[in-house]
Amino acid sequence: MIRFYHIFKSYSGNTYSLSDLSLHIAPGEFVFLTGASGAGKTTLLKLIIREEMPTKGQILVYGRNVSSLPVSKIPKLRRSIGVVFQDFKLIKSKTVFENVTFVLKTLGYEMKQRRQKALKVLKQVGLQGKIHSYPMQLSGGEQQRVAIARAIVNDPVLLLADEPTGNLDPEMSAEIMNLFAKINLRGTTVLIATHDQFLIKSMQQRVLVLDSGRLVQDTTQTRSDYV
Amino acid sequence: MYKYLVFSLSEALTNLWRSRFLNLLSIGTIGFAVFTLSMFLFLGQNLKKLSLSWESHIQFQIFLKNDIATDQRLEIQRYLDQHLSVQQTQYLSQEEARQRFQLSFKGYEGLSEQMSYNPFPASFSVHLLPGTQDEVIDTMFQDIQSFKGIEEVAYNRDIYEKLGFFANLFQFAGWFFGGIMIFASVFTISNVLKLTFFTRREEVDIMKLVGASHAYIRGPFIFEGLFQGLLGAILGMAIAFSGVLLLRYYLNLHPEIFLSHVDLTFLGLRWALVLATMGCLAGILGSVFSLKEFLHEHISYE
Numbered sequence: 001m002i003r004f005y006h007i008f009k010s011y012s013g014n015t016y017s018l019s020d021l022s023l024h025i026a027p028g029e030f031v032f033l034t035g036a037s038g039a040g041k042t043t044l045l046k047l048i049i050r051e052e053m054p055t056k057g058q059i060l061v062y063g064r065n066v067s068s069l070p071v072s073k074i075p076k077l078r079r080s081i082g083v084v085f086q087d088f089k090l091i092k093s094k095t096v097f098e099n100v101t102f103v104l105k106t107l108g109y110e111m112k113q114r115r116q117k118a119l120k121v122l123k124q125v126g127l128q129g130k131i132h133s134y135p136m137q138l139s140g141g142e143q144q145r146v147a148i149a150r151a152i153v154n155d156p157v158l159l160l161a162d163e164p165t166g167n168l169d170p171e172m173s174a175e176i177m178n179l180f181a182k183i184n185l186r187g188t189t190v191l192i193a194t195h196d197q198f199l200i201k202s203m204q205q206r207v208l209v210l211d212s213g214r215l216v217q218d219t220t221q222t223r224s225d226y227v
Numbered sequence: 228m229y230k231y232l233v234f235s236l237s238e239a240l241t242n243l244w245r246s247r248f249l250n251l252l253s254i255g256t257i258g259f260a261v262f263t264l265s266m267f268l269f270l271g272q273n274l275k276k277l278s279l280s281w282e283s284h285i286q287f288q289i290f291l292k293n294d295i296a297t298d299q300r301l302e303i304q305r306y307l308d309q310h311l312s313v314q315q316t317q318y319l320s321q322e323e324a325r326q327r328f329q330l331s332f333k334g335y336e337g338l339s340e341q342m343s344y345n346p347f348p349a350s351f352s353v354h355l356l357p358g359t360q361d362e363v364i365d366t367m368f369q370d371i372q373s374f375k376g377i378e379e380v381a382y383n384r385d386i387y388e389k390l391g392f393f394a395n396l397f398q399f400a401g402w403f404f405g406g407i408m409i410f411a412s413v414f415t416i417s418n419v420l421k422l423t424f425f426t427r428r429e430e431v432d433i434m435k436l437v438g439a440s441h442a443y444i445r446g447p448f449i450f451e452g453l454f455q456g457l458l459g460a461i462l463g464m465a466i467a468f469s470g471v472l473l474l475r476y477y478l479n480l481h482p483e484i485f486l487s488h489v490d491l492t493f494l495g496l497r498w499a500l501v502l503a504t505m506g507c508l509a510g511i512l513g514s515v516f517s518l519k520e521f522l523h524e525h526i527s528y529e
Contacts, residue, residue: 049436072441074438075438075439075440075441076438077438078435078436078437078438079437079438080438081438083436089429089432089433089436091429091430091433093245102430102433103433103437105234106234106434106437106439106443106444107437107438107439107443108230108231108234108443110230150433150437154437154438
């Protein structure tokens with residue numbers, strides 16, 4: 001599914017955000033990516049969606065070599081990946097429904113299909129009653145659920161989340177994590193970058209730990225490890 | 228393709244309305260450029276038309292001395308009648324000239340009566356065939372001046388030439404100033420679109436992240452530029468046309484003004500289409516310039 005082969009990423013000179021990073025994430029896995037601020041979590045996610053190019057090394061995403069992917073093929077890669085951010089990145093001037101359908105609109109879906117898919121996905125995230133609300137009228141947790149709905153509306157095989165609970169209280173965070181778990185149960189690979197150790201411990205999933213751009217731990221945890 | 232067009236058009240129209248005050252700046256700039264160009268073209272075209280209309284009715288006067296002998300006058304008449312380029316000749320005696328003056332200048336009839344002699348010379352009014360060449364006219368003048376009993380030959384060729392020159396000058400000035408202004412409006416549109424990109428950068432980021440193709444990201448902006456250009460051109464032409472209507476109305480009220488006898492016509496459909504196309508192109512160019520910079524800075528996939 002995702003393979004990193006000796007990835008180096010440098011933004012300037014000899015300072016590396018990622019250094020000799022190799023990893024493998026299998027289809028259908030639920031993986032946490034953690035580490036201190038500046039450890040390279042966001043850079044790793046950006047490399048997967050080809051927002052950034054590695055300085056050295058190869059990245060395979062579903063068999064596609066992302067490092068050598070022509071620019072014209074990047075949109076196609078991204079259509080198979082959903083992305084969720086800490087700050088939700090919702091369009092404030094559009095309603096919940098429009099935020100979700102906008103994605104489908106830009107991908108060329110017919111109006112009927114857009115409506116069906118958006119309603120289905122908004123029901124999944126429990127927002128069927130708020131389709132006409134604007135983002136500013138929603139709580140942080142609800143806004144993040146809209147962002148998740150938007151990320152999964154095109155049925156991605158991979159869902160990436162960058163600090164998705166960073167702006168939420170613990171209760172909301174748990175709710176969002178449950179949502180990710182449900183999405184994962186349907187077969188979508190989920191990779192979440194977070195520094196929230198409590199959440200990681202509570203979810204009992206595989207954890208990749210980055211430190212100064214290096215992978216220092218890769219383990220499938222059980223609750224007992226933390227007791 | 229159909230879906231792409233529908234998406235780009237609907238997004239462009241929504242965005243035009245959403246940033247309507249900012250977009251009015253672009254529309255106004257291009258409107259001013261098209262207005263200037265239209266007015267210069269209008270003046271040039273009508274002066275040209277006037278000059279051509281005069282040229283197609285080449286006419287000159289041969290004024291005769293008061294003491295000209297009848298056979299001398301008949302000799303001139305014969306020459307004119309036989310000349311292949313002469314369409315029509317009209318002889319006006321001294322007495323007929325005086326009567327024409329009295330008819331034309333009501334209130335001053337007594338003036339000519341008070342004089343002890345008739346001051347108006349007899350004359351031939353000569354109409355040449357349309358398109359008569361300058362060389363033929365020159366030779367004809369030389370021939371006429373060799374006849375005895377001729378006081379003066381009056382032919383204001385300069386006026387035709389000057390009119391033609393000014394017509395060309397107006398058209399050239401139109402293209403020159405209009406061109407500069409359209410060029411400037413490309414930059415205005417480009418900068419206005421840069422501002423709208425800035426306000427919509429989140430939207431563009433999202434489009435980029437979900438895998439919208441470059442065409443889908445650029446399309447609405449290109450159409451927005453196109454609409455700005457088109458609306459600007461329509462606005463410019465509408466104001467220019469209103470100006471022409473007002474001018475016509477004013478000239479109707481004041482028949483003594485030089486241009487009042489000219490049937491003033493505004494730019495035809497062909498020119499309107501040319502100007503509208505130019506407006507659209509300026510809009511598209513403006514958005515392409517800003518997109519190039521913006522896409523490179525903000526939504527490059529590299």
